[in-house]
Amino acid sequence: xxxxxxxxxxxxxxxxxxxxxxxxxxxxxxxxxxxxxxxxxxxxxxxxxxxxxxxxxxxxxxxxxxxxxxxxxxxxxxxxxxxxxxxxxxxxxxxxxxxxxxxxxxxxxxxxxxxxxxxxxxxxxxxxxxxxxxxxxxxxxxxxxxxxxxxxxxxxxxxxxxxxxxxxxxxxxxxxxxxxxxxxxxxxxxxxxxxxxxxxxxxxxxxxxxxxxxxxxxxxxxxxxxxxxxxxxxxxxxxxxxxxxxxxxxxxxxxxxxxxxxxxxxxxxxxxxxxxxxxxxxxxxxxxxxxxxxxxxxxxxxxxxxxxxxxxxxxxxxxxxxxxxxxxxxxxxxxxxxxxxxxxxxxxxxxxxx
Amino acid sequence: xxxxxxxxxxxxxxxxxxxxxxxxxxxxxxxxxxxxxxxxxxxxxxxxxxxxxxxxxxxxxxxxxxxxxxxxxxxxxxxxxxxxxxxxxxxxxxxxxxxxxxxxxxxxxxxxxxxxxxxxxxxxxxxxxxxxxxxxxxxxxxxxxxxxxxxxxxxxxxxxxxxxxxxxxxxxxxxxxxxxxxxxxxxxxxxxxxxxxxxxxxxxxxxxxxxxxxxxxxxxxxxxxxxxxxxxxxxxxxxxxxxxxxxxxxxxxxxxxxxxxxxxxxxxxxxxxxxxxxxxxxxxxxxxxxxxxxxxxxxxxxxxxxxxxxxxxxxxxxxxxxxxxxxxxxxxxxxxxxxxxxxxxxxxxxxxxxxxxxxxxxxxxxxxxxxxxxxxxxxxxxxxxxxxxxxxxxxxxxxxxxxxxxxxxxxxxxxxxxxxxxxxxxxxxxxxxxxxxxxxxxxxxxxxxxxxxxxxxxxxxxxxxxxxxxxxxxxxxxxxxxxxxxxxxxxxxxxxxxxxxxxxxxxxxxxxxxxxxxxxxxxxxxxxxxxxxxxxxxxxxxxxxxxxxxxxxxxxxxxxxxxxxxxxxxxxxxxxxxxxxxxxxxxxxxxxx
Numbered sequence: 011x012x013x014x015x016x017x018x019x020x021x022x023x024x025x026x027x028x029x030x031x032x033x034x035x036x037x038x039x040x041x042x043x044x045x046x047x048x049x050x051x052x053x054x055x056x057x058x059x060x061x062x063x064x065x066x067x068x069x070x071x072x073x074x075x076x077x078x079x080x081x082x083x084x085x086x087x088x089x090x091x092x093x094x095x096x097x098x099x100x101x102x103x104x105x106x107x108x109x110x111x112x113x114x115x116x117x118x119x120x121x122x123x124x125x126x127x128x129x130x131x132x133x134x135x136x137x138x139x140x141x142x143x144x145x146x147x148x149x150x151x152x153x154x155x156x157x158x159x160x161x162x163x164x165x166x167x168x169x170x171x172x173x174x175x176x177x178x179x180x181x182x183x184x185x186x187x188x189x190x191x192x193x194x195x196x197x198x199x200x201x202x203x204x205x206x207x208x209x210x211x212x213x214x215x216x217x218x219x220x221x222x223x224x225x226x227x228x229x230x231x232x233x234x235x236x237x238x239x240x241x242x243x244x245x246x247x248x249x250x251x252x253x254x255x256x257x258x259x260x261x262x263x264x265x266x267x268x269x270x271x272x273x274x275x276x277x278x279x280x281x282x283x284x285x286x287x288x289x290x291x292x293x294x295x296x297x298x299x300x301x302x303x304x305x306x307x308x309x310x311x312x313x314x315x316x317x318x319x320x321x322x323x324x325x326x327x328x329x330x331x332x333x334x335x336x337x338x339x340x341x342x343x344x345x346x347x348x349x350x351x352x353x354x355x356x357x358x359x360x361x362x363x364x
Numbered sequence: 365x366x367x368x369x370x371x372x373x374x375x376x377x378x379x380x381x382x383x384x385x386x387x388x389x390x391x392x393x394x395x396x397x398x399x400x401x402x403x404x405x406x407x408x409x410x411x412x413x414x415x416x417x418x419x420x421x422x423x424x425x426x427x428x429x430x431x432x433x434x435x436x437x438x439x440x441x442x443x444x445x446x447x448x449x450x451x452x453x454x455x456x457x458x459x460x461x462x463x464x465x466x467x468x469x470x471x472x473x474x475x476x477x478x479x480x481x482x483x484x485x486x487x488x489x490x491x492x493x494x495x496x497x498x499x500x501x502x503x504x505x506x507x508x509x510x511x512x513x514x515x516x517x518x519x520x521x522x523x524x525x526x527x528x529x530x531x532x533x534x535x536x537x538x539x540x541x542x543x544x545x546x547x548x549x550x551x552x553x554x555x556x557x558x559x560x561x562x563x564x565x566x567x568x569x570x571x572x573x574x575x576x577x578x579x580x581x582x583x584x585x586x587x588x589x590x591x592x593x594x595x596x597x598x599x600x601x602x603x604x605x606x607x608x609x610x611x612x613x614x615x616x617x618x619x620x621x622x623x624x625x626x627x628x629x630x631x632x633x634x635x636x637x638x639x640x641x642x643x644x645x646x647x648x649x650x651x652x653x654x655x656x657x658x659x660x661x662x663x664x665x666x667x668x669x670x671x672x673x674x675x676x677x678x679x680x681x682x683x684x685x686x687x688x689x690x691x692x693x694x695x696x697x698x699x700x701x702x703x704x705x706x707x708x709x710x711x712x713x714x715x716x717x718x719x720x721x722x723x724x725x726x727x728x729x730x731x732x733x734x735x736x737x738x739x740x741x742x743x744x745x746x747x748x749x750x751x752x753x754x755x756x757x758x759x760x761x762x763x764x765x766x767x768x769x770x771x772x773x774x775x776x777x778x779x780x781x782x783x784x785x786x787x788x789x790x791x792x793x794x795x796x797x798x799x800x801x802x803x804x805x806x807x808x809x810x811x812x813x814x815x816x817x818x819x820x821x822x823x824x825x826x827x828x829x830x831x832x833x834x835x836x837x838x839x840x841x842x843x844x845x846x847x848x849x850x851x852x853x854x855x856x857x858x859x860x861x862x863x864x865x866x867x868x869x870x871x872x873x874x875x876x877x878x879x880x881x882x883x884x885x886x887x888x889x890x891x892x893x894x895x896x897x898x899x900x901x902x903x904x905x906x907x908x909x910x911x912x913x914x915x916x917x918x919x920x921x922x923x924x925x926x927x928x929x930x931x932x933x934x935x936x937x938x939x940x941x942x943x944x945x946x947x948x949x950x951x952x953x954x955x956x957x
Contacts, residue, residue, distance in 0.1 A: 012705055014690040015458065017791040019777030020725045021377045021534065021697035027732045027784045085732055127733035243738065293736045298749055300741070342752075349769040350606060350746035351619035358752070360767050 030241055031086035034288070037232035038093055041284060044228035045097065048221035049153045050165030050185075052101020055175050057093050059105060060112045064092030067116040072125075087126045091115050094134040094288055098281060098328070099141070101153045102166075102185075105176050107145055111137035131335045132295045135328040142328065150324075154187035155221025157214040187211075190219030190279045191324040194271045202265035202272060218278035226283040233287025242293065245300045247286040249307025250314070251277060257315035270319035280318070285310070285327035295335045302338075302345035309341075310334045366568065366594045369614040371607050373745040374599040375778045377534050377698065379574060380724075384537045384657040384664040389545055391668055392681055394441050398466045398672035399709040400426065401453045405501035406508045407433035412464055418445045421475035423648055426464050435499045435509045440650040440670035443468035454694050454711055458704035466672070479646035488560045491643060495560075498642030499712075500649045504528055504603075504632030507713040510639065513629065514560050520627050525564045526612055527554055529571040529578070529633040530603030533696030536716040538653040539633050541666040543571075543578035546637055551585040553640030558590075561629060567591045569633065570608050572598040600698060601776040605630045607745055619772060634715070654678070654714050659721035660688040669710050676706035678717055690727065693718040697725060698777045732785035740779035740789060746772050750779035750789050757796040762803060765796055773797075834880070895955060902952045909945040916941050 045053040068088035069079050092112055099108060115137030123129045142149045153165065166174060166181060173179045188196075190211055197205045206212040214220045237244060258273040265272070276282060281289070290296060290310050297306035310330045317326030348355045403409035410427035420426055420439040427437040447465035452458065483491060496511030531539040543550060558567055569586075571579055573595050582593050596602065596611050606617050609628060617623060623630050634652060641647045650671055657664035662683025669678065675692065693700040694708075695716055710717075740750035748769055756764040773793050780789045920934040 013692045013703055014727075015702050015704065016691055016728070017456070017702075017788060017794070018693075018695075018700055018775075019698040019780050019790065020691070020693060020700065020702075020720070021777075021781060022728070022786070023375070023377070023782050025782075025784045026729070026786065027735060027737075030735075030737065030784050081730070087735075125733065127735050240739070240742070241737075243742070293738055296736075298736060298738065298741075298752055300738075303738075346749065346768065347741075347747040349619070349748055349772045350610070351616050351621075351772060352769065353618075356767055356769065358764060358767055361763055 027087075028085050031090050033239060033241055034090050034236065035086065035093060037236045038097060038229075038288065040228035040231045041225060041288075042093075042097060042228075044224040045101065048155045048224050049101045051168045051171040052103070052153055052175070053097060053099075055171055056099045056101065056103065056108050057096035059108045059175075060092035060096035060099075061089050063109050063112040064088040064116050067113055068121070071117060071121040075121075075125075082125070085126060088116055088120075091120065091133045091137075094284075095137050097284060097288075098134065098138050100149060100151055102171060102174050102181060103148055103151075104178065107141055107148050108175075110144075111141045114140045127294055129294055130338075132289060132292050132331050135289060135331045138328045139332060142323075150192075151186050152189050152192075153181075153185055155211070155219075157220040158187060158210050159185070189324060190222055190275060191271075191318060193219075194275070195318075195324045199267050201267050202269050218272075218275045222280070223278045226278040229283035229287055233283065233291075236287065236291075242291040243300055243303065245303040246290050246296060246307040249304040249309075250286045250290055250311040251282070251307075253308040253311025254282065254315055255311075257312055257319075261315075261319060270315075276315065276318070280325035281327040282314070285314070285331065289327060289331055290334070295338065297338045297341040297345065299342070299345045299347050301347065302341045305341050305345060306334055306338060309337060366592055366612070367614075368594060368596040368611050370597075371599070371602065371610055371745050372747050373741075373743045373778060374601065375743050375781050376598070377600060377781060379598070380535045380657075381537050381540065381574065384535070384655050384666060385541060387663070387665045389541050389653055389666045389668050392670075392673070392677065394468050394470060394472060394670065395673050395677040396468060397446070397674065398440050398443070398468060398670060399451055399463045399674060399707075400437050400440070400466065400672040401451070401461055401463045401709065401711060402427055402437065403453075403461055404437075404507060404671075404711040404713065405435050406506055407431075407435070407512075409462065410434060410437045412448050412462075414445045414448075414464065416445050416448060419443075420445060420466060421473050423475040423477055423650060425648075426466075429496070433509055433512050435501050435511075436497065436648075437464070438499055438648040438650050439466055440672050441466070441468045442471050442473040452704055452708050454701075454703065454708045454714060456701035463709070477646040479642070479644045481644055483556050483559055483643050486559075488562065491556065491560045494643050495639055498638070498648040500635060500638045500642060501712055502632055503634035503638065503652060503712055503715070505713065507711075510631070510635055513624075513631070514557070520625075522561045522564050522624065522627055522629050524566040524568070524613065524628040525554070525557060525561060526608060526623075526628060526630040527567070527569040527633050527636060528603060528605070528608055528630055529569050529575075530608055531575070532572060532598070532600045532603035533698050533700075533716070534600070535657050535718050536655050536696050537657075538655045538666055538715040540575050540578050541655075542634060542637060542653045543575070544581050547578075547581040547585050549640045550633060550637050551582070551589065551591065552644065553636030553638070554591055555589070556639055556643050557629075557631065557636060564629075568612050569593045570602075570612050571595055572602060574598040601745055601774070601778065604745065604774050604776060606774065619769075649712060652710070652712060652714070654710055655716040656682050656719075657716065658689065658693075658719040659724050660685050660692075660719035669714075671710060671712055673710045674706065675703060675708055675710065675717055678710070679706055679719065684719055688721040689719055689725070690722065691720070691725070693720070698781065699775065728788070729786050731787045734785055734787055737784060739782045739784060743778040743782045745776060745778060746774060748773060753796075754787060754789055754792055757792040760796075760799065762796075762800050765800065770796060770800070899952065899955055902948055902955065906945060906948045906952065909941060909948060913938065913941040913945055 042053060042057060065083060065088055069083060072079050072082045095111055095115055115133040119131055119133035119136035120129045163182065174181055193209050193211055211220050216223055233247060236242060254276055255273045258276040261270055262272060263269040290307055297303050313330035313333055314326045317323055317329055343358045346355050346358055408430040411430045412427045414420060414426045420442065422439055422442045424439045425436050426439050429436045443466045445464060446467040450460040451463040453461045480486060492511050492514050495514065500510040501507040502510060529539055529543060554567065558564065567590060569582060569591060571593060579593060579595055586593055594612055601607055602611055609615060609617055609623060609630060617626060638649045651668050653666050654669040655666050656678050691702045694703055694714055695701060697718060700718060734751055734754055736751045738751060744750055753765060753768050753770055770793060775790050775793065777790050783789060916938045920938055923931050923934050
């Protein structure tokens, strides 16, 4: 009798990386549903188009690298990147915007660095920023939310949307419009209350901008599901949302004309919730320890607010995340947990214990 | 009930303990052969004190302890010593180690033995000696000689005695069933320990809440005994020594310290039973409770197994189905190691033989990339960052690994258990620890060599300086002599015979430099003059070189046989020796001419 030689542990929990990725995909459904409900078919088309492109790119690169295509496509990481990018892009953006962004995300930001697990920057955000800088017009044209459509008008149907995306048809008048963060960016001279009174985007809304608040609630719901499934810990999202709330409270300025907006608006507008639960929780490019992730999240929260309030862009999750990606190794150096039996936490680069 | 503390991390793998608890502890027929490894413990292997062919009785000493940190071995049954040789043993590497084989006679005749019941009036040192002579080593995990653990000579008195009945590994029920059936004797053993340790104030039995029957069995025996049974929630790995100490006392054992440094002793509950048998009954440690379980065996249950019983014997008596599973594990599914074959014997630390079916423990899926999801860090009971350790282990960055406290890893396997990418993390850590230990040893060696070299250099320089000083002195002396001579010729004016007399005069002037030169010349001349000595010396050199060559060639042949990877080095050495030999031979030939 000769037995198989395997090293311990022999038992293994049933979860695998593919399942983690699939769960993340499922958790985006509430957000995608809210986007589709409030802004029409555009986001759905983005997501599908980006996914197809991502799978093709991933397969091509994996083949060029001489690896097993089925094994590497089976981890679903390319689809997750594509879906997140698709959700972040403006609905009804031209097809080539989506394709260029996805190719950049998968080929340059992910595979050229070594594939899954080796990318220092969040691939979806790299794709997004490349597009934002290269094609500012296409990237800042947002569809108006359901509540703000002209009387009798509706979002284009699926066929019409496909024509707009692929054949360059122009959407009907009134279908595009500003976002809540755009409004605040350009509303100097008005008190916050006045903005809320005058702007249909706010006076048609509950608390943070018509349509956007639903989208953010959708992503919040998905995020809570992932949190309850222990896909990630609370540290990153709480760090970011906490810092964002804190910043917007500190600079709220009791709603004066120079106020950058209320905490509620900042938490539930733009990409806040999606960023907090789906973008900065990318474990590959974030800090490692729980404490590190709390600081990493807080840094993103602060940066998002700073760029929104005083920078040139209305929203800033992508820039904030990439900047924090740069800082992650630095954060890691100082945030090692204290190990059992040691009096102090150590630094990752120290040579000998004090 | 006492307060307990909660350790960070931990996992909850399926317990699978009920399968082996349906029947009481069983007894197997005595196996035909018993194989007793000489090293079943931490420390020096025991030294055999029997000969092949010798009759031994059950309980007779067959190997003596070697030094202080060692234990003796006893014959687990009566019979004849049939071999003393290397055999495969229960070791993760599948290595061979020296063993004594006993062919049993089936009579199971005990050697004369007697214990003492009045242990309260025996000195602790005498009790410790009894424990040592009974060959008891820790039966929970590492197998540290118990007598050494209990021996005083420590800085501070022991105020806390922790008895580890956690048994947190899935499947294993050896301690559980032993407590159910032998609670009285176990408590007796703990009382002996208490006497040895001069009655510590806290005596706690730590046990997980998944063993209600065992807890109930202990209850009547601990009443008014000062021993408390502390029950805490089931979580793997609560049974690690460091984890249990924290759970029961809220104190962390500082890195690099032993429990005794903190006034604590932690001992496995199976060991306390062995101590009772040793002291009260005078029986050495020759059997232990071992769980045989897993879906590949017909009837999972516990056996009182003789030390040295081949695993094959256990499996065959349990309708083991070889086709059902691929591996047989000694220990549990988290920290146990696979056996190379069924021929390895049960040792003093073997608490479980697990033969899982493929359905229970399937073959591993290929590892996917690490995405640093951090689930491993959440599971780590000592708050490490397993994902970072993995990266640095791959990159062989030893400094980083040490900064991340690699050596605090207890190899419990919780990280690998939860890893969604199926990465064999613990294996990376084991390999990295081995590499670092090797690098440390090499550093010590190279430091030593460097010191020697620097000392050598210093010595040579010193000698050179002394020589230089002598040369300078000589030069000065010569110049002085020349000057004297010139002065003499100049002042003498007419002294034609001067050169003739001056030579001896200038050479002789009792300057030490001249003496040295003369002595050296004399030595050289003597050497030249004595070819006999020179020949004898060369012949000696040749003889020893021939001897060396022969040995080197033998070693090389051995290495080629073993395929040990040393061939290159050894063949270079052989070549070297051969060249030296030839050089000496040709010199001898020259001399003969």
